[in-house]
Amino acid sequence: MSQNESTAENLNVLTSTQAVIKEALTKLGYGSEMYELLKEPLRTLTVRIPVRMDDDTVRVFTGYRAQHSDAIGPAKGGIRFHPDVTEDEVKALSIWMSVKCGIANLPYGGGKGGVICDPREMSFREQERLARAYVRAISQIVGPTKDIPAPDVMTNSQVMAWMMDEYSRIKEFDSPNFITGKPIALGGSLGRDTSTARGVAICIREAARVKGISLEGSRVVVQGFGNAGSYLAKFMHEAGAKVIAISDAYGALYDENGLDIHSLLERRDSFGTVTKLFKNTISNKELLELDCDILVPAAIENQITLENAYDIKAKIIVEAANGPTTMEATRILSERDILLVPDVLGNSGGVIVSYFEWVQNNQGYYWTEVEVETRLEELMVRSFETVYNTAQARNIDMRLAAYMVGVRRLAEAVELRGWV
């Protein structure tokens, strides 16, 4: 990394996303008015959430819900509980949801929520009170035809169940279609818990095909062992690949002969923590630079940057996490001929099956797991092909191609509504 590169790197996920949106719109022939509208969410609500803790004190949490666009349909996107949540991050995440829904052709705009908190340090009941209070705080702007939340980092099906229950009480009717990623007993869809990872696995298979790499025996490294990362490791192991390293927020595990994924899956906790149980861990930094064929960042933002982009040895990177690679690192990886499948395509399996869940809730008719997986496979393969072919035809990287595919329909809907 040169001195110039170090000072040039933009780690603000909102402004760096805006730069790609601008480039994509320009390439599609749109002018500054369209960019002015799409560069920020239409609406961002900040809420202060008082929660009574188990020791009877009151803590006030800050939360956000950003709705990037409702030009195509209701907003859609997860809710994150994490100490590092910021308003700009939530805004960027909502823009990524719009692009993601555009690529998969789902009838949604993007939304995202976040609460600044650390659920790992809260009791079960404190998490429940926070989840319910957050829904009360945002209840006026969300709903089955306005904005449909879902799980994200450190929220899960139990949190969705509390949120659905709270929303149903406020509105005085049962509203399973208010939120997705619910437990099956409350109207959740079969296959939603594994869908993000299943979509990533399909992208890995397609990327390996175009790169001429055989999955059988390939070496896979996964950063993050929560919902996305742990099931992905399982699917790669089942596909005959060798998962040589995994990590969580506390460290990383490495074995060049392949890790015992089934045992790790059984031993991880609900926040995706597992490395604390073992000695001889390597660092997350070392993990990203391991000699491997496929690297899957499945944790948080800004992991592949100017600091390490030249040291990455993987031939394929599929982003399960949102925003793990900076735009500058994307450029370097592309120059180094590393195939990078961006987040807005790579992890879209989650929102695709969330859409299936919402459709099933609206119809009151539930699909089999095979039906869910078949439809997911169809949409993922089509999305991959569209983005890959766009990248090839225009000689651009997969991220820019994905943004072009993703914003095209949104811009068209905005024009048809007469907003721009």
Ligand SMILES: NC(=O)C1=CN([C@@H]2O[C@H](COP(=O)(O)OP(=O)(O)OC[C@H]3O[C@@H](n4cnc5c(N)ncnc54)[C@H](O)[C@@H]3O)[C@@H](O)[C@H]2O)C=CC1
């Ligand atoms: N859950 C879902 O359906 C979807 C998740 N995603 C994205 O996938 C990523 C992971 O989400 P989930 O698996 O749901 O979250 P999770 O909370 O289930 O797991 C997160 C994992 O990342 C690890 N982690 C956190 N900070 C880390 C750090 N600094 N270094 C290394 N590991 C770290 C955690 O220890 C945990 O293993 C996020 O970027 C999320 O937005 C994207 C689409 C859908």
Ligand SMILES: O=C(O)CCC(=O)C(=O)O
């Ligand atoms: O399932 C959903 O609706 C959204 C999942 C999500 O937050 C994401 O794709 O980043």
